[in-house]
Amino acid sequence: MANSEKYVQPAIPRFGSHYNFWSMTMTMENFLRSRELWSLVEEGILAMTVGTSTSEAQRKAVEEANLKDLKVKNFLFQAIERKILEIVLDKSTSKATWESMRKKHQGSTKVKRAQLQALRKEFELLAIKEGEKIDIFLGKTLAVVDKIKINGEVIDQSTIVCKILRSLTVKFNYVVCSIKESNDLSTISIDELHGSLLVHEQRMNGKSRL
Incomplete structure (x- = not known):
C-alpha cells in the first residue's frame, strides 16, 4: 500500500x-x-x-x-x-x-551590550504582584527571557526556576518550600513548576470562595 x-x-x-x-x-x-x-x-x-x-x-x-x-x-x-x-x-x-x-x-556590540544589561536588570526586578495570576507572571518572565535570548544570551532553566520561586508572594511560601524539599531545582522543568504553582493557586482560590 x-x-x-x-x-x-x-x-x-x-x-x-x-x-x-x-x-x-x-x-x-x-x-x-x-x-x-x-x-x-x-x-x-x-x-x-x-x-x-x-x-x-x-x-x-x-x-x-x-x-x-x-x-x-x-x-x-x-x-x-x-x-x-x-x-x-x-x-x-x-x-x-x-x-x-x-x-x-544586528547592531553594534555596544548597543547589544546595553540592551542585555537592561534586560538582565528587568529580569532580576521581576516579581509577582499581589493578586496577579501565575499564568500572567510566568508569561511576563518568559517574555523577558526570550528577549535576552534574542540578544544572544541564554539563561539556563534552573536559573529561571529559582528566579520564579523567589519572586512569589508570601502566600506561596508553603508550596515553594514543598517544591524545594521534594525536587532538585537543577532538574525540575519550568512546565513542572508551572503545574505545581497552578494547583496551589487553584486550591487557594477554592478556599477563598468557601
Missing part, C-alpha cells in the same frame, strides 16, 4: 525586525541546514576558475555550487521585505547577502 502521507515542506522563515532571532535562534539557519545549504552562507562558494584546462568534473562542481548558491539567494529574497531586498539585490552571493543583512540589522 502506498503511503498516503505527504511530506510538508517547512515554510521559509520571514524576516521581521529582529535579525538575531531570524538568523540564529533556530529559524532561517535551521531552514538552510535542513537543505544542506548552510555552508554556502557560512563559507561561501569555493573560488575556482573555469578555463580550458578545467576537467569536466570540476566544471560540473562549479555549476552545481553556483546553482545551490542561487537557490539560497532565492530563499533569502523570499524571506525579506521589498524595502530590505532593495539593499541586498546587488550582492553576488548568498554569503554576501547574509553579511549585508547582518551588518545592517
Whole structure:
C-alpha cells in the first residue's frame, strides 16, 4: 500500500525586525541546514576558475555550487521585505547577502551590550504582584527571557526556576518550600513548576470562595 502521507515542506522563515532571532535562534539557519545549504552562507562558494584546462568534473562542481548558491539567494529574497531586498539585490552571493543583512540589522556590540544589561536588570526586578495570576507572571518572565535570548544570551532553566520561586508572594511560601524539599531545582522543568504553582493557586482560590 502506498503511503498516503505527504511530506510538508517547512515554510521559509520571514524576516521581521529582529535579525538575531531570524538568523540564529533556530529559524532561517535551521531552514538552510535542513537543505544542506548552510555552508554556502557560512563559507561561501569555493573560488575556482573555469578555463580550458578545467576537467569536466570540476566544471560540473562549479555549476552545481553556483546553482545551490542561487537557490539560497532565492530563499533569502523570499524571506525579506521589498524595502530590505532593495539593499541586498546587488550582492553576488548568498554569503554576501547574509553579511549585508547582518551588518545592517544586528547592531553594534555596544548597543547589544546595553540592551542585555537592561534586560538582565528587568529580569532580576521581576516579581509577582499581589493578586496577579501565575499564568500572567510566568508569561511576563518568559517574555523577558526570550528577549535576552534574542540578544544572544541564554539563561539556563534552573536559573529561571529559582528566579520564579523567589519572586512569589508570601502566600506561596508553603508550596515553594514543598517544591524545594521534594525536587532538585537543577532538574525540575519550568512546565513542572508551572503545574505545581497552578494547583496551589487553584486550591487557594477554592478556599477563598468557601
